[in-house]
Amino acid sequence: MIPVQKGEALIHDAAEGHWLYFRNPLAVYSTTVHSEIPSLIRYIHKRVCSERLYAAGFISYDASPGFDKALPASQEVKTPLLSFSLYEAPEIIKELHFESSEKDNKELKWTPCISKDEYNKGFSAVKEYIRTGHSYQVNYTYRLEAEFNGDPRDLFCRMQRAQNASYGAYLDYGDMVVASASPELFFSLNGDRIMTKPMKGTAPRGMTTKEDRKIAQEFYHSEKNRAENMMIVDMIRNDLGRIARSGTVRVPRLFEIEKYPTLWQMTTEVHAQTDAEIPEILENLFPCASITGAPKYRTMEIIKELESTARGLYTGSIGYWGPHRRAQFNVAIRTAMMNRNEQTARYGTGGGVVWDSTMEGEYEESLTKTGILSRKERVFSLLETLKWTKEDGFILLERHIKRLEESADYFDYPCRTGDIKKALEKTSGSFRGEEAQRVRLLLDRDGEIHIEAQPLNEQDSKGLRTLKRADYPMSSRNPFLFHKTTEREIYKNLLKENPDYDDVLLWNEQGEITESCIANIVLVLKGIHYTPPVSCGLLAGTMRQEMLEQGVLKERVVKAAEIAEADEIYLINSVRGIMRVNYSE
Template sequence: MYAYFNFADADGQTRHRRFTGQHTLLTARTIEEVIPCLEQVQAYTKRGFYAAGYLSYEAAGAFDSSYATVEGSALPLLQFGIYKSFGEQQPCVTDAAVEKLNWVPAIQKTVYEQAIQTIKEEIAAGNTYQTNYTMRLRTRFTGDPAALFRQMQRAQRADYTAYLAWEDMAVLSASPELFFRWDGKRITTKPMKGTIKRGVAYEQDLKQRETLAASVKDRAENVMIVDLLRNDISRVAKLGTVRVPALYTIEKYPTVYQMTSTVEAETLPNTTIIDIMRALFPCGSITGAPKASTMKVISEIEPEPREVYCGAIGYIEPNGEAVFNVPIRTAIVNKTNQQATYSVGGGITWDSTADGEYEEAIAKSSVLQEQLPDFELLETIAYEDGAFVLEDRHIHRLVQSADYFSIPIEEAEVQNLLRKHQAAYPGQSHRIRILADQRGKLELFYSAMPAPIKGKQKFASAATPIDKTNRYYYHKTTHRKIYEDYKMEEPDVFDTLLWNEAGELTEFTIGNLVMELDGKLLTPPLACGLLPGTLREELTVKGTIKEAVLTKNDLQAASRIWLINSVRGWVEMEPVD
């Protein structure tokens, strides 16, 4: 078995660990074999070896016979490779593209709805307060599992990702959730409960974050699991040491916001990894509460085993330190039958709705399709006679997009970069380009200002609509392909006018749209799918132009049409014949 981990350390810094050169492989296929295998794992780590692998959700019965699970798992309940050392390389780097995959739910939505109803009946009967109900998605997969893992890793940017590979099987985990970190004395766990899809535009994204933070339902679910984890940890903790240093923390990921909390304690002397697993496994965030009776409910309504999903993936060091994730956002690739399986789920309470939970589950699967491009943030600024045009608005937009994409940039850094240029070229005029890479490195380039444009310029309308759910239309970046493909449709015109699936006009590929209708200057609202241009914002705030939904029909009714941006100003446009 080949094992790779990119787990955050105690200081929050992710580190690569690649285990190769396996000494031996320990496997448990029955409940009776799980504890003896873990005893062997302990023995090897005491002898100076590393152990890396997983426990399936269905291994739970080895730690408590009251934990019911669905039978019929095709994978071993436990598998750990034993290694003498590890490297800090990334996994089998691959440039292979991931084919477009057709992920299909293994159950119909009507079955999902019936399961939610059954859970509510169990809540009413007092058998559960919250149940984590999950479903499988499947697709045919003939590609490179490492390429799919890299895509998932980039899309999720999570702190606890892992890749386990065998000759005929691979486990791809882009998990953001820490099950536990234990250094032999102190244990920390971070249950994750509460999810909302991120917005595409900055302001919309902030509202989504605020919605999750204020959600009574999600906070109730989260604290319920925190109480469960506190109880679980107390079984191996010194009296009075269990504490919750962080409650209802909102964490940002590329596709979703998650609500997490932190529970920690000092463990009793002579505690072993088996004691830890017996107290905590499986993690309460993926069962619900109370754990035993809720697992019985799950075993009766979920039609197939969860396997590695919702179990634990991690490693144990020779010094006894152990780190495991909760394998959510995790896919299993079977190379033999060319099938990939990905599971999603959510906590169901009395207040849950089938539609709401189904949408939350689908939001969690977006990591499978999200192919994040390589890009840098970009600002293009006019520098005229020693002054930057709309400087504050450009800096504000750049910093907002940096915050959105979690790129470390401070407003003062950008201001200092501009002041240096100003000092070096006082009184001059340039076209300025500022680039910011993913690490926050800023660079400034300058060139001659473009020549003034005289007369009306021709434009063509795009042949197909844009996808207004694509976040890159709302942030200025070097990912220009979303515009260039449209521009190439009519390469001889000055620019191309874009529109969305609803038939609403959005913007030109190099500037915002302004249209004169009935004596009013109008521009499409940001929600239609367009860049918040700095000149557009300035004119909107001043009241010079007003927002209005515009359609293709308005093009014929318009008395004048302009393309506007902060470098070229107002460029009058007319449709191509």
């Protein structure tokens, strides 16, 4: 559990890679009046500079007219337009473990504030505005709400674990709490150097490392996403140009692809040098162009007209600034605001709509961005089970290592191959006698290696194994079917539900067979040995891959109804080898 209490704030300093823990507020400043914003920001800034204090807090999207009267925004002010607390220098926390309390087992029921039909109607209106030249891109969004009476720190921990956000923040105002797992930088200031890093464009993660990389490559080269990103970058370059020293605005990194647990995101860095103070920077940059659209003024009018609820903090900014011209502000996306008195939580989502956007595509993207709310942390290790014999050593070792490396890359686990091989060699050096060994290699999230070994009773592989088809399908979009991990509840439950059988045959929502609980499956049809392709939702077994490359097997989608036509059925894995089966429906 994170330590933050009422009045305190926790902000991740991405540049330094640590957390800033602000405690014991000296003063809290907030307002619900647009006209008070400029003078309040300047007063806070004056105290920061003269007393060497730090200001930490948030600015609502609806505060926009307070920085520029020409900017339209909702007047339905239910929460402060901005709120900042002043602190002495923050405590630096090098590393935080985002562990939830034991009570964090309740799944929140998030309800969109608009129906899909209402979203479609608004989307169509946006497309019409684009068609008639009012805007080139509109960031069209909506809100979700849930009943919430738990500990807000639990939700923040869940969000931060799911997103691993560079610009995470947690602010506790007592009756109101802000939890942000934002991956997007609004701006950072270090002396005279200012940087922005707008995000525009998302894509879902793949299921396997191969599919994941393919999606990333297609996403990187997508003309639609590049055009959207470039449009926002041009707007931000223009905004920065108003406060930058002449000729210092530059774009060192264009169209970078960043990986997150639930999605891929396209980002671009824009740098400049400036002598402007925080109040002037906010007056010229806020709100961030990536969450409005282009052109900013007219598009914000469209947003105000079409979005059914005020954005509030969503797409505003959370951050801090301090002495010596140091500041960091995020874009308040992937952000929830909780009201303890009303026992409610609110979260916003949406995306940038351009002329060739589709309603289904944008709606699905908006749902992808809510995955952070329901994605429960799974504490698991990557797993490889190997066979060792005195004659041959570890069977198919290089294939096991390669698969482990790919899964480690997919889940972002540190994987030191040299250390793994040394650990296996050390383990095998302790084996005595002629017995074959079954070796479990575990790789933890922090890169720790664990090895377990026990004698392998090869008699277990002899004779026919009884195999029954599962009573219900598996989802082919479950990533844990494609990677061997200690997260094996699916397989354990199937075996428990079918105690009279040695193994269970899995199939997917398309009626295609996939694998068994412990092995890949092979069906002999008209003399040809077929195994289902990985895309059906299964683990790419090492023996399976060996036999495919040797030409012994061919890949083919096999419907469950075709099993009865098979001349023979057998299972394969690298520990047990070939296992003949007696199949039952």
